[in-house]
Amino acid sequence: MIVPDFDPPFQDNFRALLRWRRDIRHFRTDPISESVMTQLFADAAMAPSVGLSEPWRFVRVDDPARRAAVREIFLRENTQALAEQGERVAQYAKLKLEGIDRAPVQIAVFADPDPDQGHGLGRRTMPETLAYSAVMAIHTLWLSARAHGIGLGWVSILDPVEVRQVMDVPEEWNFVGYLCLGYPVKDDPVPELEREGWEHRRPMAEKILRR
């Protein structure tokens, strides 16, 4: 078994992957092949999970009625968010925050809050590590998608209980996020929220403390 050598050229390419991963809301409608989806899921399966519990549950949403129901939930919650904006209301109104009407692949992601797998290891004092494991699987899928030229958008402006009901999954499952996937209309290294003037990145040094 040969340990791979991740050399500086790979490190640079990996950095480019991080830099060009975007939250995509503008999708082309051409499909993603099932063989590519299989690859993306195989990559996501390599994500870390607490106690090797692999608590992620991926619900592929193909039913147009369920997609429409999720979009209705989004529209209602986003209208509410808009109403609460105050002085930024006009700027908020211009933002496109989802691509549910067009994305060819859509996935609702849940975490099992009490999986047998893993035998409880590592989550006794921090049960939220189960959801965190699902988040890392999403993030792995996201990076793998970008490495295949595919964009992903994470929709969080949703009522988690209602999405769970729309998906008809076990009541105890914890909704983590709704993902839209498809080929992006354009690629850009700058986040759309930054291009639209909503917010900008800050130096990482501001986020690091010493103790």
Place this chain on the structure above:
Amino acid sequence: MIVPDFDPPFQDNFRALLRWRRDIRHFRTDPISESVMTQLFADAAMAPSVGLSEPWRFVRVDDPARRAAVREIFLRENTQALAEQGERVAQYAKLKLEGIDRAPVQIAVFADPDPDQGHGLGRRTMPETLAYSAVMAIHTLWLSARAHGIGLGWVSILDPVEVRQVMDVPEEWNFVGYLCLGYPVKDDPVPELEREGWEHRRPMAEKILRR
């Protein structure tokens, strides 16, 4: 601006990175250079965050007394976990679940639960997306570390309130995880919990539903 082409050889190398990323508990004690740490943090800063809020707060823990205090919390909680094991108690007792006594770099990660940055976008119905953003920054750091030959271990067998107190950070900050970093004693593509017979990975197909 040239859009990078992530070709099949890169996709394969990225897959190898995912495959060889491990949760490390056995560290060598040689230091990680500050220039490498700066690179790892720069990569982590590229992680997605809800509303571009970048709510992650990284506390580098250098003080031996604080490290010892975290280890004490771990030892107490792990003793409690051991006591609750039932028939797997002997197997649990053999597992090494942290490297706090040896890892040259240690980081306590928090999420700000109400950052000004991002102006609240995307988190009204799901405030947990702030912690999820910090989780994706941790996961980015983890992958970047592995790309530099460095191992990371995420310790979650801790009381989150006590860790926050040890770190003397704002009371409202949400503890996400305690990270140990250093060069690993060995590299392996198989998770340590699988090598030790605690748990094994399952086919991804078992985690995917259709709706």
